[in-house]
Amino acid sequence: MSLDPYQIKKTLNTPKGEMTYWSLNELNLKGRNILKLPFSIRILLENTLRNFDDFAITKKDIETLLNWVPQGSDKDIPFKPARVLMQDFTGVPAVVDIASLRAEAVRQGKDGQKINPLIPVDLVIDHSVQVDYFGTNYSYKKNVDVEYGRNEERYQLLKWAQKSFDNFSVVPPGMGICHQVNLEYLAQGVITRDGMVFPDTLVGTDSHTPMVNGIGVVGWGVGGIEAEAAILGQPINFIMPEVVGLKLTGSLPLGTTATDMVLTITQLLRSHGVVGKFVEVFGPGLDHLSVPDRATISNMSPEFGCTVTYFPIDQRTLDYMEKTNRSEDQIKLVEEYARENLLWRKDEDQVTYSSVVELDLDSIEPTVAGPKRPQDKILLREFKDKFSEILREAHGREYIPMDKRDVSRWYEEGGSSQPTEDKKDVSDEVEIETKTKGGLKTVAVKLHNEKFNLHDGSIVIAAITSCTNTSNPNVMVGAGLVARKARERGLDVKPWVKTSLAPGSKVVTDYLEKAGVMDDLEALRFHLVGYGCTSCIGNSGPLPRHIAKAVEENDLIVASVLSGNRNFEARVHPQVKMNYLMSPMLVVAYALAGRIDIDLINEPIGYDPNLEPVYLQDIWPSNEEIFGLVNKVLSPNDFAKNYGEIFEGNEQWKNLEAPKDLIYQWNDASTYIKEAPFFESMNIDLAASQDIIEANVLLKLGDSITTDHISPAGSFSEISTAGKYLIERGVPKENFNSYGSRRGNDELMVRGTFANVRIKNQLASKEGGYTTHIPSKEEMSIYDAAQKYKKEETPLIVLAGKEYGSGSSRDWAAKGTSLLGIKAVIAESYERIHRSNLVGMGVLPLMYANGETAGSLGLSGMEKFSIRGIADGLHPGKLLAAESIAADGTKKNFELICKLDSAIEVEYYRNGGILHYVLREFLKKD
Structure with missing residues (x-):
């Protein structure tokens, strides 16, 4: 068998010696017009040419890429990453x-x-x-x-x-x-x-x-x-x-x-x-x-x-x-x-x-995005007006301008909002006074000698974080210069704002220190908190207890500002309902202002000690200042030093003891790491696929359900199903950690699936991880309902709207779905990664045919559902027959599209998932 069916394999003399490569230029000379192909398609083409084995990757796959057309196609292509x-x-x-x-x-x-x-x-x-x-x-x-x-x-x-x-x-x-x-x-x-x-x-x-x-x-x-x-x-x-x-x-x-x-x-x-x-x-x-x-x-x-x-x-x-x-x-x-x-x-x-x-x-103009989606662009000059609009439309509250409020935000402010180190309960030491005018609350907060006022729109988190922006020296040095100029004018960050600096590499702190702006950032409490994603993925940590108490007891609509890429509901912090993405430079500026409801273009960001107004333009550095400083302080030596020791870690990592066995020794008492339940004693022989008969709906959901809604993420309370699981095993609340840190424990993760505090299941009367167990009409947690259905041997499905599964590529959004006993999801459309992950865990993704929806079909989610045509054999795009039966016996028949997109995905589904397929192939060969 030839591994070079197009006779294009050539050699290239490189600084690393003579190397073989598959020549796209040679294909082009043979009349295949490679120059019309987008560069990204050329790279996929090279990948299939080089990995061609006439089995997993065939000549048909190569031709599919060679014949790429602008409208795309329904043909699947294989990709073997390096x-x-x-x-x-x-x-x-x-x-x-x-x-x-x-x-x-x-x-x-x-x-x-x-x-x-x-x-x-x-x-x-x-x-x-x-x-x-x-x-x-x-x-x-x-x-x-x-x-x-x-x-x-x-x-x-x-x-x-x-x-x-x-x-x-x-x-x-x-x-x-x-x-x-x-x-x-x-x-x-x-x-x-x-x-x-x-x-x-x-x-x-x-x-x-x-x-x-x-x-x-x-x-x-x-x-x-x-x-x-x-x-x-x-x-x-x-x-x-x-x-x-x-x-x-x-x-x-x-x-x-x-x-x-x-x-x-x-x-x-x-x-x-x-x-x-x-x-x-x-x-x-x-x-x-x-x-x-x-x-x-x-x-x-x-x-x-x-x-x-x-x-x-x-x-x-x-x-x-x-x-x-x-x-x-x-x-x-x-x-x-x-x-x-x-x-x-x-x-x-x-x-x-x-x-x-x-x-x-x-x-391009100065821009922010929010309060809960990255695509919700707001021009900075329109931000203040947009805030009042969102406050009214999303939260039913009228905005009261600053000069019409009973209590000023600024008088009697000062001090630090850093919690005391012993973490003792301060509830008896906090004084909170609430005033309301026109629906807008003013909350006076006093702790020790510190006193300030919070309102809807107060910023409680300001985070310079995320790879999105901390990889860019211009905006990071720019943020430092904003801090420097603010210090020179006597401005300070407001005491209710939790500030943090979490760069994406140690190179960043090196050049910030060489630029002399690290001191300026720290003077405004933007101290280094770690090298990681932090607020961008929900690791903001707790709000200071007196701030949390004021927000919780008064249902304040407070805000965060961060230089990240995600601001979905409840992601940054469960108590923060408005989250805005912006540059690190604007993060510093808004931390100085302490509130969202300010026009930074025309209003003073604050006042200096002489009561002279300070505007954003007064503390905004020029491009020449930024570029000049970046060019002065950034050098290849910074990267050489930090990446030369990147795999070594600190002393804690070096001293960390780890098992040395070939097979990992699972600890049954562990609440962090459990052997995955998917493969144990798996039968090497493949069982026939079955139709889904008389299934109940576990969740009926709307549009834009993200993997943040589905997958366990962030912190959780002791009254949640996951929290009760840990408490039963002797884990105190202060040691709960986060869902993300416990992703190696399937027993906990399945309890947190669909448990996001902001998920809206139409089969429940309240937000959060609840549903109605349809046979008993009893409302309970989603996990408890799934367990009851399991005992009753009832298959489960999910009904959803458009863009189901958008967001991060979280495998537990699919793993948890599978472990809950959900056999299929029926949605109007899917985001790519989650659909693929569902297939990878043996859950069948289905789409309504003929432009239908749950609404147009009149489906309440309380019906029994049967889906037939699976047992006859599946192929990509196959139409399946669905039937719903309501409690009064009313039947509805409709078609569903099988969203398995390739022959190999059909095999994955038949095997119960990708890994089951891989393991069976290994067991057969070895």
Whole structure:
């Protein structure tokens, strides 16, 4: 069998020696017109040519890509990434699954040591640090100490995996955020392996993996389930995408930032419609965007809804590689290979796109987004008016201007809102007085000698966080300069604001210190709290107790401001109902103001000690100041120093003891790590698929249900089902940690599935993780209802609206769904990753046919449902017959579309999931 059916394999003399490569240029010379293909499609084409084996990847797959058409197609294509990126929240369950596969292989008499990653895996521990301490010079150390105390079991598992698995490396806690580490260090642009040279590609178990597209690397987020399959040698199959061209012209105006640009693009692409598509950026505007600027855009691909936002390799790419200390040989290799193999950014006018969206960068204005979706763009000049509109429409409250309120916010303010170190209860020491005028509450808060007033719109969290912006030196140094100028004018952050600085790598604090602005940030209480995602993923930590008490008892609509990419309901903090994304520079400005209801363009941000007004323009640095300082302080030596020791970790990591056994020794008493229940004593023979008969609905949901709504995330209370589980096992509330940190425990995670405090199940009378057990008409927790249905041997389904499963690539959103006994989800549309994850866990994704919806069919969710046609055999897009029977005997018949998108997905579903398929294949071969 020839592995080069098109006779295009050639050799390239590189700085690393002579390498084999599959020549797209040769294909082009043979008349296949590669130049019309988008660059991202060219990389997928090279991937199929190189991995062609006429079994998993066939000539038909290659031809599908060669014949790419702008309208896309319903044909599936395989993809074998060069490597996999993981973070600890999604990585821990993946490690648990692979360790469980190895354990089951041994139980079945096989050599478990053969269960190993087949491609390199980098896991970065970046999601576990929480902002418990802030605003002090000891915040970082104490947060790290608490992090290790909470997560010792998980870290022991990961350290065991690093020693036990081949091709598996771990970046210890406190070293950076996975996407920023990927951009600054792990991504190589071009890879040499086994005598071959080829494009660097990857998938990651985090939806913001596309950030690396900014350096010319094709990569996207997948669920942990898909990533595990890739790790074990399975191709990832997906539908041939459309590729939307984003044409940029002009350059960013003075006073605007890359954050303003990306929030504008988020709304633009969401409006255009790019869900499930590729976006590729071109045009003369690219010449004015650095790789960090580009990466800021690519980072928010999941907020656009697309799979990737790709920037082809060009001179800017090489410049960034040089600045970030990539070797001279590697930079030459990237340029030579990209130019030789038609992957260098040129001849853009010959590329055909499915559609083109244009943006003149000169039109960008200062922008924020919120209060609960990244695409909800608000121009800064309109923010104050928009706040009052949202307050009225979403919360039924009228906005009262500052000069019409009974109590001023400013008088009698002062002091620090840092909780006392002993964490004692202060409820008896807090004085709270509430006044109401026109529906707007004023809450006077007094603790010790501190007194201030809170209102709807008060900012209680201001976080410089997230890889989205902390990877960009311009906005980070800019934030430092805003802090410096504010200090020079005598301004301070308001005492009710919980401030934090959580960069994506240690390089950031190095250059901030060299620039001399770290002192300025710390003077405004933006102290380093950790190197991790923190507020961006819900690890904001608790509000100071007197603030929390005032908010909770008075139902205040308070706000957060953060330099992140996600602001879904209850994500940043469960007590904060308005969350706004913005640049780090604006985060500092709003922390100074302390409130959302201010027009920063025209109103003073505050007053100096002489009562002179200070405006935003007075503390906003010029571009020349920012660029000059960045160029002065940023050097390749910073990257060399920090990444030269990235795998070593601190003393706590070095001293952490980990098991050394080939098979992980599961601890039955552990509340963090449990052997995955999916594979134990699995039958090697495949059972026939069954129709779903007389199922009940566990949840009936509306549009835009995110994986934040579905998957357990953030903190949880002692009265929740998950909290009761831990208390029954002797875990005190203060040691609960977060759902994310306990993702290795299926027993806890299934109890938290669909338990988000903001989820609105139409079968329950209240928000949160509740439903009605239909046979008894009793309202109870979703987990308890699922357990009752399990005893009754009743299959379950979910009814949903549009964009079901949007958001982060959380595998537990699918794993928990499966463990609850849900056999199918019926929705109007899906976001790509979650649909794939459902298939990966053996849950059937279905769509209403003929434009129907639950509403148009008159489905209440209280009916019995049967879905037939599964047992006859499935194929992609098959129409299935559905029947609902109401309590009064009324029947309705309708059709559903089987949303298995490829033949291999059909096999995954028949096997009960991807990993079941992989394990059966291994057991048969070994």
